[in-house]
Each structure stands twice: as structure tokens, then as C-alpha cells.
Amino acid sequence: MKDLQTEPTLSIRNLTVDIPTRHGILRPVDQVSYDIQPGEILGVVGESGAGKSMAGNAVIGLLNRPAHIAGGEIWLGGTRIDALKGDAMRRLRGKKIGMVFQDPLTSLNPLLQIGDQLVETMTAHLDISMSEARKRAIQALEEVGIPAAAARIDSYPHEFSGGMRQRVVIALALCAEPSLVIADEPTTALDVSVQAQIIALLKRLCRERGTAVMLITHDMGVIAETADRVAVMYAGRLAEIGPVRDVLTAPHHPYTRGLMGATPLASQGKARLHQIPGAMPRLDALPDGCAFHPRCDCVQGKCRQNPAPDLAADAGRSACWYPVGALV
């Protein structure tokens, strides 16, 4: 038995997701390994098609068929959950893992009052009565900063603004006190000022409760301010992982460096942005060797033939044969 102090909340080992199609098997997530400690916020960044949401959906058992977990293990607080069947997974989902999606309007039931949705979630997962659940629902709404919670608990989702809806979704995700929250682009649909409110809320609640957070986003600024560690994904594989300050200020993987260069920065002024030539390869046409090599500006012979080195969960920072700044 490992020490409880160091037991990660979530531990993913060599996770691989396959989608069988008529034209062969696509692999949107390929040999991904990472841990999230209790109370830690892990940022998962990458561009569209990098597999960041797929990995999140695999953890919570929401892969749409025919996508399925083809290999690897997912451990949640000492329990293996990747092979759980429907009912067992459903009990876990919501109770142990909370989920916040991008669009709050589609993750709330438009026909149910928000109070009913909160009460339903709580009575399903916690052993409490309806009236107790309602009391707690009001508390939960107050905690996420909804004014006059007792009066607004009987409102329908359409009566709230976008930011308020996302607060309700966060209340829903946290009401059964899960140990892990997966937030998939939680602020992408929101305005800058509302985004700041939601991020501050998510940070505060998770710190208070020691909840681990997987924050999936494409916004490097949000990651910089929110995450403790960051995992950069490219074409289904983990390109780089490490403490957020190290990865963003001194990236090892050429892709991370390219991403940072492509983001307009205050200090840069009007200088041209660094371009990564080309676009992310399609899953059915992944190049041989390292998937990034056709776009990489420090590609060498080895990169064209050998797949990028595996990135073990506890060793190394970048999956690159010739990491930037490291000794060659």
C-alpha cells in the first residue's frame, strides 16, 4: 500500500483510445500517462484534434461508440475504473468525478428547474432526504455566487445568463463532493470578465475542498494563471508535461515553444508572430516517426524514423529526441 499522502487522485497509465473505422483504426489518444494529486490543477492544452477532450471523456467513461479504451489503465484514488461497466460507472460519475462542459446551456436540462437538477444529483449519490438535499442545493448555489439563491432555486436554466448558468453547472459538478473535477473548456463560451469570475470560483472551491482538477483548454493564458502543472498534447500524444512556470517559460518540446511563440504577447509589440508551418495532421494520415516532425524546425534524421520517445509518468518532461535547451 502506498502512503496516503502521495496517492494521486487520478492516475492514467499508457491510456490509448481507438476508433475503428472502415478505413482502419484511428488513435485519438496514444499512450498517455499522467497523475493528478489531490488539490492540484492539471492544465491540459493542445489545439483542436490533439485528443485532450477524448482523454477527459475516457476518464469519465463518456466515450461515444465506436471509440473505446484500447489499452492502459485509469486509477481513481486506488480503484481501477477503466473497465467498469455501465451501472458501476454511473455510480462513480457525479459522485467521484464531477464534470463541467464548455456550453452550460447544453449541460443543463432546459425543462427542469435548477433546484430539481441539483436535488436529483445529490439524492442519487448521497444518502440524504429530499428536504435536506434542497437545503444543501441552496447552500451550493450561494457558494458559487448566485445572488438570492433561495429565490432563484426554482428558476429554469433559460432565466440565467451564460456566466450564471456556468456557475450552476459548477454547483452541480461539486454538489456530491467529488474528488476529481474534469473541466472541459469551461470558459471558452464566456466573455473575458465572466471568465475571470468563473476561473476564480473554480480555483477557490477546489482549493477549499482539496478537489483535483483536470482543466482542459486551448487558452495558454488561462493555464498560466490557473494550473499547477500543465500537459501539452499533440496528435493524441503527450508532448510535454511539467510545472506550469517551467513549461511555459522554458519549453523543452519544439511544439510547446512554437505554441508560446504563436501567442501574441504584450512584450512582443508589433514583431511578427512565430509561425508553426502547416497544421495538425489528420488522425488517418499521421506521419511516420515523431508526429510533429513535418512541422518541427529542429527535425533530424532520427525524428523521421523513430516514434517520439515515450513519456513516462514520473520521468522526463518532453517526448522529444532533441529537446530544446537540454543537452543533445
Added chain:
Amino acid sequence: MALVEISNLTRVFDVSKPWLNRVLERLPKSLLTAVSDVSLQIEDRSIYALVGESGSGKSTIGKIVVGLTAPSSGSVTIGGVDLARESDRGAVEQTRSDIQMIFQDPYASLNPRWRVRDIIVEPVAAKGGKTDGLAERLLEQVGLVARDAGKFPHEFSGGQRQRICVARALASEPRLIVCDEPTSALDVSVQAQVLNLMSDLKDTFGLTYLFISHDLTVVQHMADRIGVLYLGRLVEEAAPAELFADPKHPYTQMLLAAAPKMDGFGREVDPPKGEIPDPINPPSGCAFHPRCPLATDVCKSERPAMLDLREARVACHHAM
């Protein structure tokens, strides 16, 4: 010289329920003021950026400038011609082909049944111009290959489609291009490609851009002058260096503080209070007063005028 001159522009939309419902339920007409008394000038060969959150009226201004929506009052003149009032047919036609637009979603703004060649030359072909080899030449100018002219939009990635949109906008040799969130749907690395392309083309063709965006970092990178909108009103206007170093309007200050910073590791933001009010019943006086830390009685009763303050223009009673 200013290419575009917008003066006291106002646009009101009627968002009332249907007539019968209004009569039966005894509801008043409800009017939404999307743009309220906005005046600004866009210099020739410059990039003017409009920033603001959703509902601030930035897209409506863009639509009025290209002539997709008529102003309720006030005027927009482009190169001295007011499209809504000009009676000389020739001048109107000429001005119209001087303006082009690039939209946010490159998936929705290209006809899926048309070949790229036809899409690109349409602005010229529609006016009966010569189009031989035009599409091929433009494709190469935006970083695609001439061969692509025979393909359909679905054969391209998002970034490539946005390049096609840029090529189409260039076809009629415009002077002004209105870009409504041109890179919001694109990934960071592709966004960098498109932004660089737009800067290059501006220098090559001597273009003027009205650049509409909600992304402050993109705006800071691209713009020569930035206008900040709140609830349909222009609250501050300045050059990027000035605006970001010394924001004068409390709303601009709030917006800049709330924007995530790339070097803000572990930064604890004091998040802004409240939300954008309902534009159908905007607050009296200064529209920002319910959320403003500096608000006093005068802010509730009197709408602040746009005043020159050092290098900027600010609409605030308390700006210093």
C-alpha cells in the same frame, strides 16, 4: 486622412413581441439600442480595432460600415461617400467594391457547393469584371497553391479556409476590409499564420482594416488604434501602447485586469463584479455606473461626453 468617418452612429433594433401579442398582453414596444452615439475615425492604411464583450455592439458597427445594416441615425462615410444617403449611383458602386468583409467562421462563410475559383472571383464576376487567372494569383498571394482553385471548401482545414476568405476579400482590390473576429475560430498556431498574412497583405496592398475582436492580446498585437465598446457606447479610444499601459476608463481597467496573462503564474485576480446589463433597459447616465468603483451621483444622471485626455479619448466623468 481618415478613410472612414463614423459620426454619432446609433442603431436601434425593434425586439418587441409580435403585434397581436403586444395588444393582448398589453406590452409596450421594446427597443434594443445596439450602438449608441458612436463617433470615430479610421485613418487610411491603418488598423482600427473594436473590442468589447458580447452585446457591446462591435459586430453591428462592422455591419453598418459594410452596408449590411442601415444606421438608425448618424452617418458613416467611406472616402467621402455616405452609402446610406449618396444619390450618385456610380460613387455608390465604386465605394461598395472598395469594402470587403472577412467573417468569423470560415466553415459557414464559404459556399460548400462552389469551387474555390468561383468563390474567390465572385466579387469581381458579379460586377462583370475580367477574372482570368485572378483566383490562381490570389491563392498564391495568401499562401495556398494555384492548383487549389479547382477544389471545394471541404477539402481545406480551418486555417486554409480563412485564407480563401482573405483571397476573396482581396479580389475586388478593396481599400477597406472589415474583419469580424477573423481568428476566433482558429487554433493558436493557425491564428498566428493568418494574423501574419493579414499584416503582410496590409503592407503590400495598402489596406485599411476595421478589426473586430474580443481578444485583447490579438488586438494589442495588430491594431494601430483601439476603440473599447461597452453596451453600444464607445468608452475609450487610444493607441495600443497607451491603452494597455495607462487605461483611463474604469471599464477598460477592469477588462485588462480580468484578461488572463501569459506570465501571470498563480495570479489571484479579484474578479470583476456583476455582468453586462440588459441592453433593452440600459442603466441611466453612464452605462457602466452600476459596476463602476468610482461611480458617484453624476454618473447615474448624466451620460459622460467623449473627451480628449492626453493621447486618448475617454467617456468618463472621473477619468484622470
